[in-house]
Amino acid sequence: MCGIVGLFLKNPALEGQLGAMFTPMLIEMTDRGPDSAGIAIYHDAAPDSFTKLTAFHPAPDFDWEAVCDSLRTEFNATVHDRRNGSHIVIATDAPVGKAARLIEDADPRVQIMSAGTAIEIYKEMGLPGAVAAQFKLGAMSGSHAVGHTRMATESAVTTAGSHPFSTGLDLCLVHNGSLSNHNTLRERLRDHEGLSFATENDTEVAAAYIANRLDKGRSLHHALEDCLNDLDGFYTFVAGTKDGFAVLRDPIACKPAVLAETPDYVAFGSEYRALVGLPGIERAKVWEPEPAVVYSWGGRA
Amino acid sequence: MAGGANVTVLDLEKEDLRAVNQRLQGADAGGGPFRVLHPRGAHALACGLTAGTEVEIEGHTGYYCAGMNEAARVTVKGNAGVGVAENMMSGEVWVTGDASQSAAATAHGGLLVVEGNTAARCGISLKGGDIVVKGNVGHMSMFLAQAGNLVVLGDAGESLGDSIYEARIYVRGKVASLGADCIEKDMREEHRADLRALLERAGCADADVGAFRRYGSARELYHFKSENLDSY
Known part of the structure; x- marks a missing residue:
């Protein structure tokens, strides 16, 4: 099953309320996905030449300070860190690829959730309400957010297998459905495009595919259109970039989706009930996205 | 809706869904009318009503x-x-707005009117009900429909009437494609009369019956034949 929600603010005056508007949307989708939940939130842009890396370690007493110190000494870099539950956001001017490798090599259980100037990804096993509370999602500000509540069908219930997936700077993807050609596509991306994968999850392959298309200069809108040719299976996707937001359903529209738009925001929910708490929803344009049509806002769309 | 003074208002912001449904289901024949406020996208609202109750739901x-x-x-x-x-x-x-997928699925009788559009699989496996959609219907509408009528004043999506049995489809606009074993059929007077009656019941008596085309089963796939394998 799974639930997806997304909120893209068109009115910057609402940015302080993003988390407060978004959290009830995520929690409403609990019965579509009680196994785990995840959020990608775009906010608090890092200063020029800095990248934010969001990382996870399951042990509450993991020595993140030592990791930050080794970043400082290894790269002679400036490092700011901010703990949030089982996650940490590390902002650094060290080269992003090398910094990510150093962080991941610090302990086998460390995982990098996202990298970019604005994106932070938080995900955990458990009920969406508990996950939102752990990360104090309700108090977060930002420009847009994408969330997922997972009922696992295709790979194990783990933190790493939770959505959203990010395989490119500031890119995130959430997925409701299951892909049927992800193994061949993973091989193709690994062998011909030199990409690497952290999980056996189908959505990670789709995220890598989209990141690869973006790297080749495609816009988010066009990268999602490319999915229609190369991905096989069931999917409703919601994707975010630093300043963009897009939605795509497979050509037979297997998985549910509702969009709502007002002058202030664009909101996505697997079901309308996820959107009912949003301000002005009574007057919003509410519609079901057509199958095989890409909807996009912001960015290079 | 009948006279305002007798209307019972049920508010889903104040009462839970099960309590509201029990009130609706408990109404005697001719009971109500009811107005339901703040449906907030709740599932299974006003389900299983068995009396001539009148219910108006204010919202999605x-x-x-x-x-x-x-x-x-x-x-x-x-x-x-x-x-x-x-x-x-x-x-x-x-429904005054749009309806999502599988509207009136397996309906045995009654009438569904959708003022807007419906998504995919409208009337899937219809067993005798009638559907009038004033906008468009999505792909695979009337898939496996056995009996009843679908009237579409707008356009129909891909694979209309795939594997249809004895149900009838009337479309005024464009049909993206017909599904397996669904063909266009002649409009005879009996069909025009049926269509006219349905349009009247749906409040669009002014629609020109002559502007509709009729689709139904070619009856080639009722029984499995190996030479038809490509059609499935």
């Missing part, structure tokens, strides 16, 4: 609204989620 509903309806007249003033009026037996369900 979730899955299976007015499912299994018998005799009641349910109006959704907004959009309806997946499976509105699914397995309806009789009565009338009216």
Whole structure:
């Protein structure tokens, strides 16, 4: 099953309320996905030449300070860190690829959730309400957010297998459905495009595919259109970039989706009930996205 | 809706869904009318009504609204989620906005009117109900429909009437494509009379019956034949 929600603010005056508007949307989708939940939130842009890396370690007493110190000494870099539950956001001017490798090599259980100037990804096993509370999602500000509540069908219930997936700077993807050609596509991306994968999850392959298309200069809108040719299976996707937001359903529209738009925001929910708490929803344009049509806002769309 | 003074107002912001459904289901024949406020996309609202109750729902509903309806007249003033009026037996369900997928799935009787559009699989496995959609219908509408009528004043999506049995489809606009074993058929006077009656019941008596085309089963795939394998 799974639930997806997304909120893209068109009115910057609402940015302080993003988390407060978004959290009830995520929690409403609990019965579509009680196994785990995840959020990608775009906010608090890092200063020029800095990248934010969001990382996870399951042990509450993991020595993140030592990791930050080794970043400082290894790269002679400036490092700011901010703990949030089982996650940490590390902002650094060290080269992003090398910094990510150093962080991941610090302990086998460390995982990098996202990298970019604005994106932070938080995900955990458990009920969406508990996950939102752990990360104090309700108090977060930002420009847009994408969330997922997972009922696992295709790979194990783990933190790493939770959505959203990010395989490119500031890119995130959430997925409701299951892909049927992800193994061949993973091989193709690994062998011909030199990409690497952290999980056996189908959505990670789709995220890598989209990141690869973006790297080749495609816009988010066009990268999602490319999915229609190369991905096989069931999917409703919601994707975010630093300043963009897009939605795509497979050509037979297997998985549910509702969009709502007002002058202030664009909101996505697997079901309308996820959107009912949003301000002005009574007057919003509410519609079901057509199958095989890409909807996009912001960015290079 | 009948006289304001007698209307019972049920508010889903104040009462829980099960309590509201029990009030609606407990109404005697001719009971009500009811006005339901703040449906907030709730699932299975106004399901299983078995009396001639009149229910008006002010807002968008979730899955299976007015499912299994018998005799009641349910109006959704907004959009309806997946499976509105699914397995309806009789009565009338009216949606002023759009309806999601599988509207009136397996309905045995009654009338569903959608003022806007419906998504995919409208009337899937229809067993005798009538559907009038004033906008467009999505792909695979009337898939496996066995009996009943679908009237579309707008356009129909891909694979209309795939594997249809003895149900009838009338479309005024364009049909993206017909599904397996679905063909266009002649409009005879009996069809024009049926269509005229349906349009009248749906409040569009002024629509020109002559502008519609009729689609139904070619009856080639009723029984499995190996030479038809490519058609499935």
